[in-house]
Amino acid sequence: MTIKQVGVVGLGVMGAGIAQLVLQTGYAALVNEMDKNLLNKGLNRIKTGLEKLCEKGKIKTEDKDAMLQRLSGTVNLSDMASCDLIIEAVFEDINVKTEIFIALDKACKKETVFASNTSSLPISKMAVQTSRREKFIGLHFFNPVAVMPLVEVIKTIATDPQILEIAINFVKSLGKYPIVAKDNAGFIVNLFLTPYMLDAMRAVGEGVASINDIDMGMKLGCNHPMGPLMLADFIGLDVINNASNILFNEYKEKRYAPPPLLVKLVTMRYLGLKSGRGFYDWSDPKNPVPVDFGI
Ligand SMILES: NC(=O)c1ccc[n+]([C@@H]2O[C@H](COP(=O)([O-])OP(=O)(O)OC[C@H]3O[C@@H](n4cnc5c(N)ncnc54)[C@H](O)[C@@H]3O)[C@@H](O)[C@H]2O)c1
Known part of the structure; x- marks a missing residue:
């Protein structure tokens, strides 16, 4: 053919x-x-x-x-x-x-x-x-x-x-x-990428480190083009929340469950770059500023 x-x-x-x-x-x-x-x-x-x-x-x-x-x-x-x-x-x-x-x-x-x-x-x-x-x-x-x-x-x-x-x-x-x-949820890339971003969100929620330091850690320490939280803002937090729910429903593993901070952001329609705010304030898209969640 x-x-x-x-x-x-x-x-x-x-x-x-x-x-x-x-x-x-x-x-x-x-x-x-x-x-x-x-x-x-x-x-x-x-x-x-x-x-x-x-x-x-x-x-x-x-x-x-x-x-x-x-x-x-x-x-x-x-x-x-x-x-x-x-x-x-x-x-x-x-x-x-x-x-x-x-x-x-x-x-x-x-x-x-x-x-x-x-x-x-x-x-x-x-x-x-x-x-x-x-x-x-x-x-x-x-x-x-x-x-x-x-x-x-x-x-x-x-x-x-x-x-x-x-x-x-x-x-x-x-x-x-x-x-x-x-044909399994997440296929290959999202099976690994989604829990990686969810882990970073959980770390912010638990006060492990600041948004800037988590992202710079992965950017400079692992040579990634950007950190997991900025990447999440680029992809769209609603998209990640949806993917997280699908993975959790299929595998029933905690690491795929949407972290509370992600759920709150999506509820408030803070969806990342496309809505102007997520883990970063995107008022100036060339100069995103980490949001202070007061955690
Ligand atoms: N955006 C991404 O980063 C990305 C990456 C990989 C895969 N995907 C997948 O690709 C698909 C499309 O995503 P997108 O980001 O391009 O979405 P989008 O919202 O930019 O585009 C979807 C398009 O489909 C059209 N459409 C909706 N219903 C239709 C119908 N009945 N007949 C014909 N056209 C119809 C809409 O008018 C719209 O133009 C989704 O399944 C998404 O999960 C998206």
């Missing part, structure tokens, strides 16, 4: 990045959004991304034009019937995702491979709703897609080994490094 046309459903942060990458690596991309307005926004996002690369001299104008020739959009999932692979990147909501896959399953040719970019939902729960469990995988890209070299390829107990192979080769063809994970 040769992948020529890739469908991308949902053109937010991840979907637009994935569609752009797919175009840059020679595939045709057929993208989908909920309505015309969102579709145009998404298409513009992809165009702007490619134009920026052009301005920086990373791609030639004629290459950019050729990529845009291979880009098309639709608001109807039924138009995606001919795609060889469809990557779903809509909201992290199992009902929304499942509805999309049921509609795609009815519309698409039987060879079409389905993939979800979910960070935390079970691939099996989506696959079982379709007539093609064996052609269903997870393709977990990292944010920002253009920069992060890793993609987790997730196989369920029903995934056909040939489809897994196709997915691995597809990821390689995008210039990314594939790692294979089983």
Whole structure:
């Protein structure tokens, strides 16, 4: 099976990045959004991304034009019937995702491979709703897609080994490094990354050290690009709280439970960079200031 046309459903942060990458690596991309307005926004996002690369001299104008020739959009999932692979990147909501896959399953040719970019939902729960469990995988890209070299390829107990192979080769063809994970909560990266950030939050809550010293400790002591609390603010505290609950529900281990300080911050809608405040005050995004919780 040769992948020529890739469908991308949902053109937010991840979907637009994935569609752009797919175009840059020679595939045709057929993208989908909920309505015309969102579709145009998404298409513009992809165009702007490619134009920026052009301005920086990373791609030639004629290459950019050729990529845009291979880009098309639709608001109807039924138009995606001919795609060889469809990557779903809509909201992290199992009902929304499942509805999309049921509609795609009815519309698409039987060879079409389905993939979800979910960070935390079970691939099996989506696959079982379709007539093609064996052609269903997870393709977990990292944010920002253009920069992060890793993609987790997730196989369920029903995934056909040939489809897994196709997915691995597809990821390689995008210039990314594939790692294979089983369909367990957290896959590989978030299984380790989430409790690492939760530990740092617990340390703040228990007064082990200041926010600055915890982050500088990991940054300078372990050569990480940033500390766990700043990273949490970047990712979004609501996203981490959600991931924490999912991991805790699956493994019932204390280390995955959301720390009280995280729950309080999320309750107050202090969600990190996107809301202007989390473990840091982001009033000046170039100069985040650690918040004094009075602990
Ligand atoms: N943001 C990240 O750092 C990140 C990293 C890895 C994986 N993910 C996963 O990727 C997925 C998308 O995340 P995101 O951050 O891009 O979200 P986002 O909110 O930026 O984008 C989601 C997009 O999906 C669209 N959408 C929603 N319902 C739709 C439908 N029925 N049909 C078509 N389009 C629909 C929305 O209009 C929106 O543009 C989620 O599953 C998330 O867990 C996110």
